[in-house]
Amino acid sequence: MNNKNNLKGWLYLLPAMVFVGVFMVYPLLDVLVYSFEESYNFASQTYNGIGLYNYSYVLHDPYFLQAIKNTFILVIITVPLSTGFALLISLALNSLTKLKDLFQTVFFLPYVTNTLAVGLVFMILFKKTAYSEGLINLLLNSFGLSSVDFIEGPYWAKMFVLCFYTIWVVLPFKILILTSALASVNKDYYNVARIDGTSKLRIFTKITLPMISPSLFYLIITGFIGAFKAYSDVVALFGTDLNAAGMNTIVGYVYDMLYGNSGGYPSFASAAALILFAIVLTITVINLLVSKENVHYQ
Amino acid sequence: MKIILENLTKKFISRDHKNSVVIAVNDFNIEIPDGKLVGLLGPSGCGKSTTLNLICGLEEPTEGKIYFGDIDVTNLPPENRGVGMVFQNYALYPHLTVRQNIVFPLENLKGPDKMSKEAMEEKAMEVARLVQIETLMDRKPSEMSGGQQQRVAIARALVKTPGVLLLDEPLSNLDARLRLQTREQIRRIQKETGITTIFVTHDQEEAMSISDLIIVMKDGIIQQVGKPQEVYNAPVNLFVARFLGTPAINVFKGQIKDHKVYIGEDAIMDTKASDQEVYVGIRPEGFVPSEKGVFTCRFDRIETTGRDTSVVCHNENCISDEDIRAIVDDDLYTHKDKVIRFNLKVHKTYVFSMDEKVIDE
Ligand SMILES: Nc1ncnc2c1ncn2[C@@H]1O[C@H](COP(=O)(O)OP(=O)(O)O)[C@@H](O)[C@H]1O
Ligand SMILES: [Mg+2]
Numbered sequence: 190m191n192n193k194n195n196l197k198g199w200l201y202l203l204p205a206m207v208f209v210g211v212f213m214v215y216p217l218l219d220v221l222v223y224s225f226e227e228s229y230n231f232a233s234q235t236y237n238g239i240g241l242y243n244y245s246y247v248l249h250d251p252y253f254l255q256a257i258k259n260t261f262i263l264v265i266i267t268v269p270l271s272t273g274f275a276l277l278i279s280l281a282l283n284s285l286t287k288l289k290d291l292f293q294t295v296f297f298l299p300y301v302t303n304t305l306a307v308g309l310v311f312m313i314l315f316k317k318t319a320y321s322e323g324l325i326n327l328l329l330n331s332f333g334l335s336s337v338d339f340i341e342g343p344y345w346a347k348m349f350v351l352c353f354y355t356i357w358v359v360l361p362f363k364i365l366i367l368t369s370a371l372a373s374v375n376k377d378y379y380n381v382a383r384i385d386g387t388s389k390l391r392i393f394t395k396i397t398l399p400m401i402s403p404s405l406f407y408l409i410i411t412g413f414i415g416a417f418k419a420y421s422d423v424v425a426l427f428g429t430d431l432n433a434a435g436m437n438t439i440v441g442y443v444y445d446m447l448y449g450n451s452g453g454y455p456s457f458a459s460a461a462a463l464i465l466f467a468i469v470l471t472i473t474v475i476n477l478l479v480s481k482e483n484v485h486y487q
Numbered sequence: 488m489k490i491i492l493e494n495l496t497k498k499f500i501s502r503d504h505k506n507s508v509v510i511a512v513n514d515f516n517i518e519i520p521d522g523k524l525v526g527l528l529g530p531s532g533c534g535k536s537t538t539l540n541l542i543c544g545l546e547e548p549t550e551g552k553i554y555f556g557d558i559d560v561t562n563l564p565p566e567n568r569g570v571g572m573v574f575q576n577y578a579l580y581p582h583l584t585v586r587q588n589i590v591f592p593l594e595n596l597k598g599p600d601k602m603s604k605e606a607m608e609e610k611a612m613e614v615a616r617l618v619q620i621e622t623l624m625d626r627k628p629s630e631m632s633g634g635q636q637q638r639v640a641i642a643r644a645l646v647k648t649p650g651v652l653l654l655d656e657p658l659s660n661l662d663a664r665l666r667l668q669t670r671e672q673i674r675r676i677q678k679e680t681g682i683t684t685i686f687v688t689h690d691q692e693e694a695m696s697i698s699d700l701i702i703v704m705k706d707g708i709i710q711q712v713g714k715p716q717e718v719y720n721a722p723v724n725l726f727v728a729r730f731l732g733t734p735a736i737n738v739f740k741g742q743i744k745d746h747k748v749y750i751g752e753d754a755i756m757d758t759k760a761s762d763q764e765v766y767v768g769i770r771p772e773g774f775v776p777s778e779k780g781v782f783t784c785r786f787d788r789i790e791t792t793g794r795d796t797s798v799v800c801h802n803e804n805c806i807s808d809e810d811i812r813a814i815v816d817d818d819l820y821t822h823k824d825k826v827i828r829f830n831l832k833v834h835k836t837y838v839f840s841m842d843e844k845v846i847d848e
Contacts, residue, residue: 375576375578377574377576377578378578378580380545380572380574380578381572381574381578381643383545383564383565383566384543384544384545384565384566384570384571384572385566385591385592385595385647386565386566386567386592386595386596387566387591387592387595388595391594391595395580395591396580399580399582400582485581485582
């Protein structure tokens with residue numbers, strides 16, 4: 190009886206397992222294999238040996254090191270800032286009584302707008318051309334500061350635009366999640382707290398934050414993963430030749446190694462992809478460990 | 488602390504129909520004596536919770552004043568009123584242990600009232616012992632039964648030794664047995680602490696059993712205030728008569744003619760009132776079966792529910808229910824005829840005018 194049930198269970202799982210197997214497990218294994226095959230040749234599908242050379246090459250490639258640096262800066266700046274801003278804006282939205290829906294819609298608009306379109310708007314805001322200085326530069330000038338080329342100028346300026354843009358793009362989704370998390374906290378908790386004379390700050394840290402901690406944690410984890418996988422946003426701002434711009438990311442590097450101008454190296458691409466995988470896995474595990482203490486599921 | 492409500496009124500903009508106004512609390516004038524347990528009783532939606540919220544300061548009154556003792560607290564924020572409140576769903580913080588929940592209000596104290604950790608712990612244990620949860624201090628609310636959570640909520644409300652304790656339907660989430668136990672607990676805790684307590688419920692039996700005083704309300708208006716038995720014995724109107732008592736009072740259409748009260752053809756009692764159409768209410772325990780009884784009904788069956796034996800019968804003038812229930816003293820009572828006659832106990836029989844006010848003979 191038990192065995193029969195087991196068999197049935199597996200049978201029901203089969204379609205999903207086939208799907209996951211073909212489209213997720215197999216490619217992952219394939220990438221793993223590629224990453225250890227040295228001097229793999231695409232055309233002849235041959236390789237010279239098995240070893241760690243690909244990893245060594247990638248880890249010594251200045252472009253890859255630059256990509257790692259860029260990605261980490263992006264992650265470290267944008268994840269806390271975007272989550273923090275989203276929380277502030279959600280708290281403000283939640284305390285509104287009138288026009289709440291209007292503002293919620295306004296904040297959600299960037300989410301349904303195409304990345305490249307938003308990128309274009311940012312170009313117009315920040316780019317310095319022969320004809321115009323760009324809106325931001327005009328603003329800077331009006332404060333008596335000199336113009337900066339944000340798109341092709343110094344590294345910090347480009348990084349600033351990238352972080353600004355990334356925060357802008359991820360903000361709406363976070364606001365959406367957090368406003369609904371805040372709205373679902375039972376009002377009686379706040380009423381009890383008011384009767385007990387709890388200060389605003391204490392209500393926030395001791396009641397609101399723990400109550401929305403599952404949503405917050407979800408946003409932080411997906412935020413980390415999303416930022417580590419940044420690519421299309423960077424292309425939208427700085428074009429496809431990211432190595433030249435010094436603005437490449439890890440995923441960008443993987444792409445370039447496969448299809449870029451200097452591409453055709455699936456082994457190097459695979460090694461880089463697995464390094465990214467290891468980084469994301471480590472960060473996620475750390476997140477999960479930290480969350481055990483601080484996230485309260487009901 | 489005694490509580491005085493003076494012309495207290497709360498109007499809301501209706502949730503369903505914009506622009507129309509709901510008067511949730513309508514011109515309350517009442518003095519709640521110090522140290523009593525008061526039951527605020529009425530059907531769902533009659534404004535009980537709103538009254539409590541006004542007293543604790545979560546809502547601002549549209550009109551009127553609230554006094555605690557001699558102090559006008561109408562414009563004081565909730566935290567300065569010295570009230571403890573227990574919500575229907577308890578509102579225990581789910582991420583904190585019982586101990587942390589109880590200590591929470593104490594940790595809010597500032598300035599000269601600030602307490603040391605040891606003092607807080609001691610105070611928390613004191614109230615925990617009072618409500619008998621001292622062995623559960625390190626559990627989370629989700630690891631406790633409804634009755635235990637309820638007691639934690641009471642402990643948290645009591646920990647600052649409030650002058651007034653407010654309980655909003657504290658028993659409605661408990662099963663029947665637990666409800667009986669817990670209401671005795673609440674009675675005991677109130678007695679031991681002597682804190683003026685207002686207890687909201689829509690269950691008349693609950694209110695009758697533990698209150699020193701009950702306030703019956705309907706549609707935001709106070710109907711009657713008094714000791715439970717007094718209100719039960721002398722309802723001022725048909726609503727109060729029907730709301731109190733299980734099984735419910737039997738109500739009939741009748742008339743007064745030549746100083747006699749008639750139900751149909753039966754003259755059931757004398758009255759001094761003038762001729763008019765009336766409602767007659769007869770409590771189930773007001774019927775005495777008798778061969779020569781004044782009130783005639785069609786016999787249906789005899790029902791025995793544990794303690795009570797009741798005669799179920801019919802009369803075309805009855806408007807409260809199809810079945811008339813008459814509780815009889817004799818638990819071996821039998822009856823064979825199609826017709827049954829009763830004499831009526833005068834103090835269990837009430838006559839109401841067409842505007843539902845009681846007529847005193
Ligand atoms: N915040 C509010 N806005 C609009 N109407 C309300 C509000 N609170 C209560 N009411 C209305 O006031 C009436 C009394 O409500 P309530 O005090 O909760 O009743 P009870 O506790 O006796 O069931 C109801 O008709 C309810 O719909
Ligand atoms: Mg209520």
